[in-house]
Amino acid sequence: MxxxxxxxxxxxxxxxxxxxxxxxxxxxxxxxxxxxxxxxxxxxxxxxxxxxxxxxxxxxxxxxxxxxxxxWPGFADYLRSLRADVYIFHGSDEPEYINEVASLGLRFAFIEGEPSLKSVGCRGLGAPVVLTRGIIYDRASELWREAGCRYELLPPLFxxxxxxxxxxxxxxxxxxxxxx
Incomplete structure (x- = not known):
C-alpha cells in the first residue's frame, strides 16, 4: 500500500x-x-x-x-539534541497548541503570539520548529534579526x-x- x-x-x-x-x-x-x-x-x-x-x-x-x-515519540528529544537557546514555533491562540509547545519544557517563542521572540530574547542558537523554507521560515528569520539576534539560526527541520x-x-x- x-x-x-x-x-x-x-x-x-x-x-x-x-x-x-x-x-x-x-x-x-x-x-x-x-x-x-x-x-x-x-x-x-x-x-x-x-x-x-x-x-x-x-x-x-x-x-x-x-x-x-x-x-511523536522522541520528537522533544530530537529538538533538545539541537541544543538551541530558543525554539521558534509558528504560534497560535489555541490553548491546546500553546500547552503542547509549553509541555516540551524548552525555551520557546512564537512567530505569532506570546511569548514573542522580542520578549524571550536570544543569547545563542535559534531553532525554528518549522518543516520547510518559505513564508513562515522567512518570518522567523526576519523576527530573529529584528530582535537583535546575532547568532546562528538553524535550517528548517526537513x-x-x-x-x-x-x-x-x-x-x-x-x-x-x-x-x-
Whole structure:
C-alpha cells in the first residue's frame, strides 16, 4: 500500500522543493491540503508540527490518524539534541497548541503570539520548529534579526540530516502502532 505525506502546502516554490526533496529522501510521495482529492488504495499521513485548525482538517481527510509531530515519540528529544537557546514555533491562540509547545519544557517563542521572540530574547542558537523554507521560515528569520539576534539560526527541520534520520525511524514505529 502506498503512503503519502499530507502537508499544508504553499504557493512558495521553496516550500514545494523542500517537501519534494524530503519525501524523496524517504522514498515517499506527498500531497497538499489545497485541492486534495484522496485516491483509493493510498494511505495519507498528516504531517504537522502541532495541533491546530489545519492539522484537524488534514486529520479529517487522512486515513492514517497520526498525531502531530510534537506528540511523536522522541520528537522533544530530537529538538533538545539541537541544543538551541530558543525554539521558534509558528504560534497560535489555541490553548491546546500553546500547552503542547509549553509541555516540551524548552525555551520557546512564537512567530505569532506570546511569548514573542522580542520578549524571550536570544543569547545563542535559534531553532525554528518549522518543516520547510518559505513564508513562515522567512518570518522567523526576519523576527530573529529584528530582535537583535546575532547568532546562528538553524535550517528548517526537513533540511536537517538528523531530522531525516529521526523521522524515518519514528515513522516506522508510528506506522506499526497505527496499523495494529
Amino acid at each position: 502506498e503512503i503519502l505525506l499530507l502537508l499544508h502546502g504553499s504557493k512558495d516554490p521553496r516550500y514545494r522543493e523542500s517537501v519534494e526533496r524530503f519525501a524523496g529522501r524517504l522514498g515517499l510521495k506527498y500531497a497538499f491540503l489545497e485541492g486534495f482529492e484522496p485516491r483509493p488504495g493510498v494511505l495519507y499521513l498528516p504531517i504537522f508540527v502541532a495541533p491546530g485548525a489545519d492539522y484537524r482538517k488534514a486529520l479529517s481527510l487522512a486515513n492514517l490518524k497520526a498525531p502531530p509531530l510534537i506528540r 533540511e536537517q540530516e538528523g531530522f531525516v534520520q529521526y523521522f524515518s525511524s519514528a515513522l516506522s514505529s508510528l506506522l506499526a502502532k497505527i496499523q495494529q
